[in-house]
Amino acid sequence: MKSVLPIGFGVALLAVWEAAIRAFDVPVYIMPGPLAIAGALGANFGDLMAGLWITLEVTAAALALAATSGAAFAVLLVQSRRLESTLFPYAVILQVTPIVTIAPFVIIWVEDIMAVLLILAWMAAVFPVLSNTLLGLKAADPNLRDLFRLYGATRAQTTLRLLVPSALPYFLGGLRISGGLALIGTVVAEMVAGTSGTRSGLASRLVEASYRLELPLAFACFVLLSAAGVAIYVGLDALSRRILRKWQDGSVA
Template sequence: MTSQTATTNRSKLVVESSITDKKKARGKVKGTIIGPVIALVIFLSLWQSIPIVFDIKPFILPKPTDVLQAAMDDWHLLWPAIQITVTESIIGFVISAIVGIGISILLASSRILEVSLYPYAVILQTIPVVAIAPIIVIWFGSGFNSIVIISFLIGFFPVVSNTLMGLNSVDKNMGDLFTLYNASKWQTMWKLRIPAAMPYMMSGLKISCTLAIVGAITGEFIAGIGGGRGGLGYAITVAAVQLKTPYLFACAIAGAIFGIGFYLLVSSISRFMLKSWHESAMKVEK
């Protein structure tokens, strides 16, 4: 009887502990959601009040309601612009991810290649995009192709930098173990170095996805072709020239919302790939 009682008590403790953990998890989720919502409400309230109190004209500082109204009135222009920028950004990001990871693996496989080529990747990143964008337009023409290339160039370096760091940060003992079992260079790369670099790689992709959007919008300022084929960057330029400040704000906010959504999507993919084995994602899951 004593043994049965002890077993029953342990079962109750396990159940109570599980219930407590679930309550704590719900509390964390609520805290994570409620805090930003309250901050957003306060920010929007202040933004709505300041132009009214100080009698600021809408073409200088529009109210949130003015921005919303402008977005609704010009939705037939805003929605196609969003679609174009989204397409350019995603293509630029995918190319930067594929090329960046491929070049990182190539550089990590040879110390001579890394020392010889990596400095040029750094130099490419330090050149202002406004300086190289006109050259890209001359080479590839204005429009979609040039904008995608600019987006790729801006999002490329974080992928290379972070992935290469991860590939070169493998645990020495694990490397010695692979050497002990006579693993080839490429077996070590695919079965040890690339899996170990995954957290670094995903971190680089999270940075790159936001920079790709910045690159696409920046490219549209310089290489946008306008009309029904212009993205958010072109729409912002036109709105600024015409002093349509509420619509300008609407375009900028649309770009920001897309950037947040894209970042959250890449972060979700990162957690899905890392949650079963890496501490950083496991802590988030808890």
């Protein structure tokens, strides 16, 4: 029942859009209507799915890399305050630098285009996991820390049995953000690096289609990418709820 209103609103919006395109006789190379977009989507479905698959492959690989490297780096940084204050600023620099500005250099240095996409998407996605996990590692209950110390726990025991589980909800919260960023990073990288040929992702197809003024096709790419972003978020949200269900009452930190 809760979804009736937003879905109804969306359908109404599409109807108004289609009606306006027809009423004002807008040419399709300026602005296509929803039916033209759906038509392009249907006509090129197999091709678009192949492109989407490539984009999602890079996104998933970048997210997996960001999750593992971000979490591992956070565990490393939390071992020493000095280490953290030395290295964390560089993570911030990595975060605030727009990846579009780094892309040209990466393209020069790295030959394999898939590797270029992966590196750029990883750069876009790693920071939320890193900073959230770091926050979570530090948020461990001070009394539990005292207890571990009291019982003579080793550093490894404290890290694995106290800090890492404490950080898990924070890590998962970061992962949800990183999922969307990995997709954005992949899309931006594809647009800048301009993949071509058979191994070309959905974003480069979007750019090609818009160059050729095939706007229905470009819009179809856009719709699929948006849907992929939503699916990634919903999927990661469900994953984190599932993992945290047994020991947390509901929402993630």
